[in-house]
Amino acid sequence: MEITLIIIILAICAGLIKGFTGFGLSIILISVLLNMGILPTKLLPILVPLFIVLDLILFFENMKFIKIDFKENFTLHSTTLMTLFIGLLIGTHLLTIGNSKYLQLIFAIIILISLFFLIGKVELHQMRIPNERLNGIFGFITGILTGLFTMNAVPPSIYMIYHQYPKEKYMGSLVTFLIISDILLISVYLFKNLFTLEGLLISIKLFFMVLFGFAIGIILRKKVSSKYFKSIVIFILAINSLKIIFDFFFN
Numbered sequence: 607m608e609i610t611l612i613i614i615i616l617a618i619c620a621g622l623i624k625g626f627t628g629f630g631l632s633i634i635l636i637s638v639l640l641n642m643g644i645l646p647t648k649l650l651p652i653l654v655p656l657f658i659v660l661d662l663i664l665f666f667e668n669m670k671f672i673k674i675d676f677k678e679n680f681t682l683h684s685t686t687l688m689t690l691f692i693g694l695l696i697g698t699h700l701l702t703i704g705n706s707k708y709l710q711l712i713f714a715i716i717i718l719i720s721l722f723f724l725i726g727k728v729e730l731h732q733m734r735i736p737n738e739r740l741n742g743i744f745g746f747i748t749g750i751l752t753g754l755f756t757m758n759a760v761p762p763s764i765y766m767i768y769h770q771y772p773k774e775k776y777m778g779s780l781v782t783f784l785i786i787s788d789i790l791l792i793s794v795y796l797f798k799n800l801f802t803l804e805g806l807l808i809s810i811k812l813f814f815m816v817l818f819g820f821a822i823g824i825i826l827r828k829k830v831s832s833k834y835f836k837s838i839v840i841f842i843l844a845i846n847s848l849k850i851i852f853d854f855f856f857n
Contacts, residue, residue, distance in 0.1 A: 609811060613638060617812050618819035624660055625823020627839050628780045629759030631656060631816070633846050637853070644808075650701070651805035654788075654795060656813060657758075660820055661784040664777070667824065671778030678775070680736045681762065681783035686745040691790055693749020698794045701754050707854055713751060714850035720764055721844050728836040730770045740765075748787070753794065758787040760846065763839055773832040 616638050623630035632653055639649055665672075673679050680686055700709065736744070744765050752758040762783050766776045795801055827835065 613642075614815050617815035618822075621660075621816035621819030621821075622823040622826075623819075623842060624816070625664075625820035625825075626827045627759075627763070627823075627842050628664060628777060628784070629757075629763060630842050630846060631660065632757075633842070633849060635812070635816075637849075639808075648802070648805060651795070651801050652808045652812075654791060654801075655806060655809040656816060657784075658788050658792065659813065660816070661781065661788050663820070665781040665785050668774075668777045668781045671774045672782055673775075673778060677735050678733070679779050679782055680741050680744070680765075681779055681786060683738070683741050685738050686741045687786065689742045689745030690749040690752075690787060693746040693751075694753045694787070694790050694794055695749075697750035697753020698798060699753070700750070702798060702800075709754060710850055711854045713757075714847040714854075717760065717764065717843060718847040718851075721840055721847075724764065724767045724840055727767055727770055728840065729833050733771050733775060734769045736765070736769055749790075752787050752791055758791070759784060760843060763843060767836050767839065773827075773830075773835045776832075776836075 616634050620631050620634040620638075623633060635653060635656075636649055639652060644652070674682065677683070744761060748758060748761040751761060759780060762780055763776075766779060771779065830838070
């Protein structure tokens with residue numbers, strides 16, 4: 607893989623988004639890798655090692671906001687974990703048997719529609735505890751998205767903004783979920799033999815560029831209020847969905 611100035615700039619931007627919101631790395635990097643001629647089936651084994659390292663950094667950065675409360679920190683709830691694992695198995699299976707672009711398009715449209723209901727909640731910070739039934743639905747959908755597209759941070763972001771989590775509790779619950787889903791994702795990918803040495807080498811080449819932007823994103827996140835943080839998260843989610851829709855019809 608030839609490293610050009612454009613790749614460096616885009617990798618830094620991808621890292622910045624990930625450091626600020628906790629997700630969004632693939633919004634830019636997938637397009638970069640596709641334009642470099644890497645097959646869609648080879649993308650996730652390249653991206654997953656980057657996700658794992660960056661998620662670990664986010665976890666240690668936000669440990670002070672992590673609360674061992676199965677109701678408030680719904681990512682630790684047994685219902686969430688069980689349905690997440692089931693959804694992850696289904697999503698990974700769908701990835702290995704055929705073209706997942708149509709499913710990705712459907713999820714992108716659903717996410718885009720759901721964002722309209724979140725706009726009015728950016729100024730609301732009185733956290734509402736999710737119920738067990740919703741946790742089960744959330745875990746299952748997130749598992750499928752994680753197995754198909756490693757979109758493990760998008761559903762929890764929507765879920766927590768809907769339940770009016772303030773910035774600190776948002777990050778504490780999000781990083782908990784990212785670590786759990788990463789562990790499950792690694793296990794399933796190893797079982798399916800999806801990781802390759804070639805993909806790992808490309809990940810290493812991208813890592814330090816991404817890490818630079820990632821550090822900038824963390825610094826910026828610490829300087830904004832919960833209101834503006836959630837507004838930016840919604841904006842990035844919208845861009846992500848619009849990009850998926852655009853790529854489906856025009857690429």
